Amino acid sequence: MKSIPKKIIDTIKIVINTQPIFVYGIVSLIGCILLNIGIFSDYAFLDANEYIWTASRNSNFLDEFIAGGRPLLGLICKFIYGSLCTTIASLKWVRLVSLLGCVLFSIQIFSFLLRLKMKIYESALFSFLILTIPSFSVYYGWSATSEIPILLNINFLVGLLLMKVFDKKKNWLINYAFSLLLVIGSLCIYQAAVMAFLIPFVFSSILIRNFSIKKIISLLIFIGISFSIYLIIFKLSIYWCGIEPSNRTNLDLIKLPLKVIIFYLREMRVLLHSSGFLIWPFLFLVIGAYCFLGFLYSFYQKRTEIPQFFFFISWLILVLPLSYLPNLLSAQKFVCSRTIAPTAIIILFYQFYFLRQQSIKNKALKNSSLGLALVLITLGSINLNFYITKIHNKEYNAIKTAFNKVPINNTKKIIIIKPKHLFLQEYKFYKRESADEFSEISSTRTWVPIPLFNQLLKERYDSLGIEKNVFSKNKIEVYELEDAYDDNNSIIINLIDVLKKEFSK
Numbered sequence: 001m002k003s004i005p006k007k008i009i010d011t012i013k014i015v016i017n018t019q020p021i022f023v024y025g026i027v028s029l030i031g032c033i034l035l036n037i038g039i040f041s042d043y044a045f046l047d048a049n050e051y052i053w054t055a056s057r058n059s060n061f062l063d064e065f066i067a068g069g070r071p072l073l074g075l076i077c078k079f080i081y082g083s084l085c086t087t088i089a090s091l092k093w094v095r096l097v098s099l100l101g102c103v104l105f106s107i108q109i110f111s112f113l114l115r116l117k118m119k120i121y122e123s124a125l126f127s128f129l130i131l132t133i134p135s136f137s138v139y140y141g142w143s144a145t146s147e148i149p150i151l152l153n154i155n156f157l158v159g160l161l162l163m164k165v166f167d168k169k170k171n172w173l174i175n176y177a178f179s180l181l182l183v184i185g186s187l188c189i190y191q192a193a194v195m196a197f198l199i200p201f202v203f204s205s206i207l208i209r210n211f212s213i214k215k216i217i218s219l220l221i222f223i224g225i226s227f228s229i230y231l232i233i234f235k236l237s238i239y240w241c242g243i244e245p246s247n248r249t250n251l252d253l254i255k256l257p258l259k260v261i262i263f264y265l266r267e268m269r270v271l272l273h274s275s276g277f278l279i280w281p282f283l284f285l286v287i288g289a290y291c292f293l294g295f296l297y298s299f300y301q302k303r304t305e306i307p308q309f310f311f312f313i314s315w316l317i318l319v320l321p322l323s324y325l326p327n328l329l330s331a332q333k334f335v336c337s338r339t340i341a342p343t344a345i346i347i348l349f350y351q352f353y354f355l356r357q358q359s360i361k362n363k364a365l366k367n368s369s370l371g372l373a374l375v376l377i378t379l380g381s382i383n384l385n386f387y388i389t390k391i392h393n394k395e396y397n398a399i400k401t402a403f404n405k406v407p408i409n410n411t412k413k414i415i416i417i418k419p420k421h422l423f424l425q426e427y428k429f430y431k432r433e434s435a436d437e438f439s440e441i442s443s444t445r446t447w448v449p450i451p452l453f454n455q456l457l458k459e460r461y462d463s464l465g466i467e468k469n470v471f472s473k474n475k476i477e478v479y480e481l482e483d484a485y486d487d488n489n490s491i492i493i494n495l496i497d498v499l500k501k502e503f504s505k
Helices: 003-018 020-035 047-054 063-067 071-084 088-115 120-130 134-141 147-166 172-187 191-207 213-241 253-265 267-272 281-301 306-322 325-329 341-361 363-403 449-464 495-503
Strands: 413-417 476-479 490-494
Touching: 020 088, 020 120, 020 363, 047 071, 047 088, 047 449, 063 071, 063 213, 071 088, 088 120, 088 134, 088 147, 088 191, 088 449, 120 341, 120 363, 134 147, 134 341, 134 363, 147 172, 147 191, 147 213, 147 341, 172 191, 172 213, 191 213, 191 306, 191 325, 191 341, 213 306, 253 267, 253 306, 253 325, 267 281, 267 341, 281 306, 281 341, 306 325, 306 341, 341 363, 363 449, 363 495, 413 449, 413 495, 449 476, 490 495
Parallel strands: 413 476, 413 490
Antiparallel strands: none
C-alpha cells in the first residue's frame, strides 16, 4: 500500500515529461478558471452596456470603429452584441471565450520556452504568471476586450513565422506575405495587440543569444511596411465612408522621441508593479524595479565584445517602447492595461529571468522567488474578482433593481441622475483605481444609463412575454446631481443613492 503513492507520483512525472504541453494546458485552464471565477457573474462593463443595445439597432454602429481605424473590430462587435448575445447575462460566455484565448496564448508561450530549452517547471511558472498580470485580468473581466487575446495568439504566431523568414527557411517569401496579411488585419481590429510578434525575438535573444543587428533591421522594415499599408487602408476607408477620423488616430511623429522618454518615466513605472499595482504598490514597485535593473546589470557583468554588448543591451531597452509603438504613435495619452500587454509580458520576463538566475546561485532565494510568484498569482485573482467583477456585478444588480421599479405602462419622462467619475473613491468604498478598468463603475459615463435602461426593459418585457416598444431616447435624460431638475411630471432615478446603498452593504 505504501508504494501506491510513489507509483502515482512516478506516473505523473512520466506524463509531465512526455506530454508537458497537454498537462500544462489542462492545469492552466482549470487554474485560470478557478482564480477568475467572478467572470461568470452577471454584468456588463462600459462599452458592452452600449454595444448590446445599439449593435443591432444603430445603422451607424460601424462608424465609430471606422473612425478609430478598427473597421474589422466593428464587424466583430456587431456580430457578438447584435446577433450572438441578446441578454446581459449571456456576456459571461464572451468573457469565458476571452479567458480561453488567454490560456491558449499562455500555452503558446510555454511551448516556445520549452523549445528554447527552459526547464518545464520554469516555463510553466512564467507562462502561468502571464495569466495573472493586469492586462489579462481586464481581458477576462471586460467582454469588450475579448478580441485582444485572439490577436495576441495570432501575432505571436507571426513572430514565429518571421523567425523562419529571417533565417531564410523554406517558403520564407510566402511566410513573409502571410505575416504581413495577419499583422495588417490585426491592426484593423486592435492596433496595440499586434506587437506581440516581438515577444519570440526577445525571448530567444535572451535565452539562446539568438541576436543579430540584421534581424533587428529586418524587424523594423517589416513594421514600417505593415504600418504604412495599414495607414493607407485607414485613409481610404474613412474617405470612402465619408467619416471624420477620431482624435486618437492623429499622428505626430515629431513628438515621438519625447513620448518615448515619457514612456520610460510613466508606463515603465506602472508596469514594474506587475500584479501588485493596487495592493502594496510601493513595495511591488521597489521589488519590480530591483528585478528589472538587476536583469540589465547581470548582462553588463557578462559583457564580452563591447560593440555587440552595446547593441544587445540597446535592443533589450529599446524593444520596450517598440512593443508599445501603436500607442506612442497615437495622439491618445491615456495609459491603460488593455493596450500594453506585449510590453508587460516582456518586462515580466526580464524580472522572471533575473530571479531565475539568482535562484540558481542561491537556493534560499529560490524559495523566496516561488513565494513571490504565489503572491503575484493571488494578487492577480484579487484584482479580477475584487476590483473588477465584484464591483460590476454589484452595480448591475443595484441598477437593475432600480430600473425595474419603473412601471411597465409608464408614460412619464425618466430622469437618471448619474454618479461622477471616481464615485467609489469619493465615498471611500475603494481606495485606489486604475485607468477606467479597475475600481470603476460604468454608470459614471453619460452614454451608459440610457442603453442600459432600454436593454433591461427589453429583457423585462421578454421575461414577461410582452411585445412592446421600449422607451424612446427623448423620454430618458441623464444628468449629474447639480444639473438635475424635478418638474413633477418625471420619474427620477438617483443612481448615486442607489449605488451608495448597495456598496455600503
